[in-house]
Amino acid sequence: xxxxxxxxxxxxxxxxxxxxxxxxxxxxxxxxxxxxxxxxxxxxxxxxxxxxxxxxxxxxxxxxxxxxxxxxxxxxxxxxxxxxxxxxxxxxxxxxxxxxxxxxxxxxxxxxxxxxxxxxxxxxxxxxxxxxxxxxxxxxxxxxxxxxxxxxxxxxxxxxxxxxxxxxxxxxxxxxxxxxxxxxxxxxxxxxxxxxxxxxxxxxxxxxxxxxxxxxxxxxxxxxxxxxxxxxxxxxxxxxxxxxxxxxxxxxxxxxx
Amino acid sequence: xxxxxxxxxxxxxxxxxxxxxxxxxxxxxxxxxxxxxxxxxxxxxxxxxxxxxxxxxxxxxxxxxxxxxxxxxxxxxxxxxxxxxxxxxxxxxxxxxxxxxxxxxxxxxxxxxxxxxxxxxxxxxxxxxxxxxxxxxxxxxxxxxxxxxxxxxxxxxxxxxxxxxxxxxxxxxxxxxxxxxxxxxxxxxxxxxxxxxxxxxxxxxxxxxxxxxxxxxxxxxxxxxxxxxxxxxxxxxxxxxxxxxxxxxxxxxxxxxxxxxxxxxxxxxxxxxxxxxxxxxxxxxxxxxxxxxxxxxxxxxxxxxxxxxxxxxxxxxxxxxxxxxxxxxxxxxxxxxxxxxxxxxxx
Numbered sequence: 001x002x003x004x005x006x007x008x009x010x011x012x013x014x015x016x017x018x019x020x021x022x023x024x025x026x027x028x029x030x031x032x033x034x035x036x037x038x039x040x041x042x043x044x045x046x047x048x049x050x051x052x053x054x055x056x057x058x059x060x061x062x063x064x065x066x067x068x069x070x071x072x073x074x075x076x077x078x079x080x081x082x083x084x085x086x087x088x089x090x091x092x093x094x095x096x097x098x099x100x101x102x103x104x105x106x107x108x109x110x111x112x113x114x115x116x117x118x119x120x121x122x123x124x125x126x127x128x129x130x131x132x133x134x135x136x137x138x139x140x141x142x143x144x145x146x147x148x149x150x151x152x153x154x155x156x157x158x159x160x161x162x163x164x165x166x167x168x169x170x171x172x173x174x175x176x177x178x179x180x181x182x183x184x185x186x187x188x189x190x191x192x193x194x195x196x197x198x199x200x201x202x203x204x205x206x207x208x209x210x211x212x213x214x215x216x217x218x219x220x221x222x223x224x225x226x227x228x229x230x231x232x233x234x235x236x237x238x239x240x241x242x243x244x245x246x247x248x249x250x251x252x253x254x255x256x257x
Numbered sequence: 258x259x260x261x262x263x264x265x266x267x268x269x270x271x272x273x274x275x276x277x278x279x280x281x282x283x284x285x286x287x288x289x290x291x292x293x294x295x296x297x298x299x300x301x302x303x304x305x306x307x308x309x310x311x312x313x314x315x316x317x318x319x320x321x322x323x324x325x326x327x328x329x330x331x332x333x334x335x336x337x338x339x340x341x342x343x344x345x346x347x348x349x350x351x352x353x354x355x356x357x358x359x360x361x362x363x364x365x366x367x368x369x370x371x372x373x374x375x376x377x378x379x380x381x382x383x384x385x386x387x388x389x390x391x392x393x394x395x396x397x398x399x400x401x402x403x404x405x406x407x408x409x410x411x412x413x414x415x416x417x418x419x420x421x422x423x424x425x426x427x428x429x430x431x432x433x434x435x436x437x438x439x440x441x442x443x444x445x446x447x448x449x450x451x452x453x454x455x456x457x458x459x460x461x462x463x464x465x466x467x468x469x470x471x472x473x474x475x476x477x478x479x480x481x482x483x484x485x486x487x488x489x490x491x492x493x494x495x496x497x498x499x500x501x502x503x504x505x506x507x508x509x510x511x512x513x514x515x516x517x518x519x520x521x522x523x524x525x526x527x528x529x530x531x532x533x534x535x536x537x538x539x540x541x542x543x544x545x546x547x548x549x550x551x552x553x554x555x556x557x558x559x560x561x562x563x564x565x566x567x568x569x570x571x572x573x574x575x576x577x578x579x580x581x582x583x584x585x586x587x588x589x590x591x592x593x594x595x596x597x598x599x600x601x602x603x604x
Contacts, residue, residue, distance in 0.1 A: 052493055075496030086488040088351035089541040092270075094263070099484055102495040107480030108544070110271045117263055134266060152487070156495075 002060075003028045003191050004049065004160055009057035011044050011215075018044045019055070019215045026208075028159060031186040032193045033202035033223070036212035037236060042195045043083065045212060046162045049193070050078045062159060075103030079153035081163040085145050090138040093148045097124055097133075100155025120155050127151035127181050143174035150181055161185060161192045167201065179205045199227060199240070203251040211235055224249040233257055274545060277538035281552040285333065288559035292329040293321050295566045327458045330465075331520060332562045332576075333555045335453075336527055338468045338513035340554020341547055343528025344535075345475040348482030348543030349506045350414065354591060356529035357514050358584075359415060360401050361422030362394045363525060366511075366518035368425045368432070369393025371445050375432045387467055391515030397421050398507045451522035451577020453562050460520040467516025474509035475547065478502055482543035524577040526584020527554045533591065 004026045011019040019041045026032060034042050047053040051066050051074050059066035061077050069077070079100070087096060098109035100123060101116045112120070124130045127150045132140060137148055146166060153161055163182065167175040175198065183205050186192045196202050202209055202223065209226035211219040213235045219226045224242070232240050232253075241252040287302075293309070294300040298320055300308070307313040308321035339357065346355040357363055369389035370379075378385045404417045429449070433442050481502045484492040489499050517524070531553040532546050539549050558580070565574045 047490070050494055052490060071493075071498055072496040075494060078494060080491065080494035082488060082490045082494075086491070087486060088488065089486050089543060091486060091540070091542055094267070095483075095542065096486070099487060099495065102480070102484050102497075107483075110267050112267075121263060133263070 001027055003062060005060045006049065007058045007060075009045070009048055009055055009059065011041070011048050011053055011055045013044070013053075017215060019048060022048075022057070022212075022215075022217050024210065024217065024220070026191055026193070028191050029186055029189050030191055030207045031183055031205055032191070032208045032210060033206035034193055034195045034210050034212060035197070035199060035202055035227075040212040041215040042212050043164055044215075046080070046164055046193065046195060049160075050074070050080050050162055052080070072103055076156070077158050077160060079156040079158040079161040081149060081153045081161070081166055083164045083168070085142075085149040087137045087145070087149075090136040092134050093129055093137050093140070093151075094120070094124075094133040096137055096148055097129070097151045097155050100152045100157075103156060103158075119157055123151045123155035123157075126154050126184065128177065143170050143177075146170055146174060146178060147181075150178055154181070154185060159190060161190055163192065163194045165195050165197070167196060167198060175201060199236075199251050199253055203227060203249045223251070227251055270540070274539050274549075277535075278549055278552070281535075281549055281556065285552055285555050285559065288556055288563065289329050289333060292332060292559050292563050293325045295563050296320070296325060327456050327461045328453050328562070329559070330461050331456050332453050332559045334461075334465055334468045335517040335521055335524065336531075336555040336558025337551040338472055338517055338554070339524065339527040339558070340531030341472055341475050341551040342510045342513050343530075343554070344532040344543070344546045344550035345478070345482070345506050346510060346528070347532055348485065348546070349503065351485060351488075351543075352414070353533065353595065354529070354588075355414065356526070357398075357510055358422075358523075358525035358528060360418035361397050361420075361425055362510060362514045363518050363523045364422040364425040364429075365397030366390035366394040366515045367449055367523045368429045369515070370519050370522075371429050371432050371449070374445055374448070375436050375441060384463065387463055387516050387519035390519040391467060391511050393425070394515040394518070395507060395511035397425065398510055402503060402507065447575070448522045449577075450575035451524040451580070452573075452575045453521055454573065456520060464516045464520040467512045467519075471509045471511070471513030471516065472551070474505055474512065478505050478509075479544040479547055482547075486543065522575075522577055524558065525581045526588065527557050527580055529591075530584055530587050531557060533587075 002025045006022055006024050009019060009022040022045060034045065036042050044053060048055040049059055095109045097120050098106060098112065101112065101119060104116065106112050106116050124133060127147045129147045129151050132144060137145055150166060167178050179201055182192045182194060206223055209223045210217055211226055211231055218235060219231045232238055237257055238253050239255050239257050241254045243250040290302040290305050293305045294302060300317055304313055304317055305321055308317040343356040346357060347353055369392055370386050373379050373385050373389040401417050401421055405413045433445055436442050481497045484495050484497045493499050532550040534553045535546055535549040539545050561579045562576050565576050565579055568574060
């Protein structure tokens with residue numbers, strides 16, 4: 001069963017082709033890691049899938065053509081987590097998480113239905129941020145703030161989560177916490193696409209890895225296959241230490257080539 | 258934490274905000290009564306209330322209802338729309354230093370109005386003045402946001418605002434320079450200082466429809482400002498049409514500020530100061546700040562307009578001069594307080 005698919009997706013920004021001829025087909029309940037060198041077009045692909053950037057080609061989400069859906073309807077289908085966990089005003093964490101209910105008509109976090117309150121609480125529990133519900137996000141550490149941002153996305157309760165480098169600049173424990181939360185969401189039936197530079201964690205947590213290079217999808221499949229020695233060499237220009245631990249692929253970037 | 262705790266905590270915060278808002282309403286009403294009682298003939302608040310509802314002496318009725326009421330209504334409405342515009346721009350740009358006057362909107366509106374005055378088209382019974390002011394204000398904010406682009410940093414906004422207000426100031430100076438009649442120049446010069454003196458119900462009729470329309474547009478966008486807390490991209494992913502929101506805010510600010518400037522000249526810094534006064538009481542939620550900021554703006558302008566009538570001086574101090582004299586040091590204080598964030602960028 002396909003939940004999200006793209007046919008010949010292309011994006012041109014300021015005259016430069018950032019993404020060309022990307023076709024993919026993804027099912028619910030999977031955690032997909034989107035990897036590639038800097039400037040490969042990973043963020044642009046996420047944005048194109050969510051309809052946040054003008055593109056050519058077609059995106060289908062849950063049987064509908066994305067471009068035929070109203071903004072509000074799209075918002076219910078994608079939980080989009082941009083890079084950097086930006087929060088511009090020192091609001092309490094609970095209000096930030098409640099913004100996840102915005103597509104469902106919650107315009108004021110002080111006036112939520114019981115259903116919305118439940119969704120917000122579930123998301124806060126899943127991301128383990130209940131203890132700082134009343135603290136201002138700007139006072140939280142980077143790791144704590146990333147979990148609040150994650151809770152906000154989970155609160156949308158969308159069938160697809162698109163997370164752009166959610167673990168960048170986090171300590172190892174928070175990286176694993178965030179990846180575990182996303183893994184749990186995927187196990188619950190959500191399609192999660194994570195952009196990351198951490199090939200090790202990608203191999204560890206993802207069911208599927210997609211490798212983007214210069215705007216094209218050059219490799220996809222199970223982690224060990226998608227991140228083959230050839231791909232590591234050609235796309236990332238590195239060699240990697242490869243092993244298996246507890247029946248899972250271990251890939252550690254090792255040397256330049 | 259259970260769902261019940263969650264709701265209770267949210268309710269407590271809501272009650273605190275409601276209390277602050279009610280207190281602001283009371284303050285504004287009190288200031289309106291004092292404003293109606295202040296002038297060459299001092300009237301007590303009780304006399305004012307009596308006169309407002311058709312009681313008391315004929316003299317006090319004429320003073321309150323015909324002479325002072327338009328001035329008080331304008332001070333309230335213009336202060337409110339300036340405070341609201343400031344809060345809306347701060348919400349849109351996610352920046353506590355945004356305000357109409359820093360972006361050249363009132364200065365541009367003043368240019369539009371001055372042009373109409375110089376061409377002899379200004380008539381208190383026609384809408385030429387407010388329409389010209391609104392068009393110029395719209396143009397200035399539109400150009401500012403177009404130049405600054407999406408996700409513009411504060412530096413770019415301030416520089417572009419400086420350029421636009423300088424251009425508007427130069428254009429205004431040019432109009433005065435070319436004016437044939439010295440009395441006209443004097444009239445324009447005094448008008449530019451910003452004042453609420455001797456305003457009639459015709460002035461109210463001229464400005465109020467635009468102010469109300471601008472306020473309605475800005476208030477209707479409240480929840481979008483809250484979503485923008487997460488940045489434009491995240492807001493868009495939540496279903497906010499950011500492009501449309503910008504257009505709404507530009508239109509609302511232009512209608513409100515243009516309408517206000519058309520009848521009072523330039524009154525600066527209320528839009529900058531008002532939201533800051535409310536944040537300690539209301540919190541930083543840009544949606545919740547809109548209405549209290551409008552109330553704070555109204556209170557500030559009412560107070561300033563009372564002050565210019567009380568401060569003893571040989572010639573009248575213009576209210577626009579007073580708000581700038583108070584507003585600029587406050588702006589400097591804000592820059593000092595935000596220094597760290599401004600230097601390193603907000604995390």
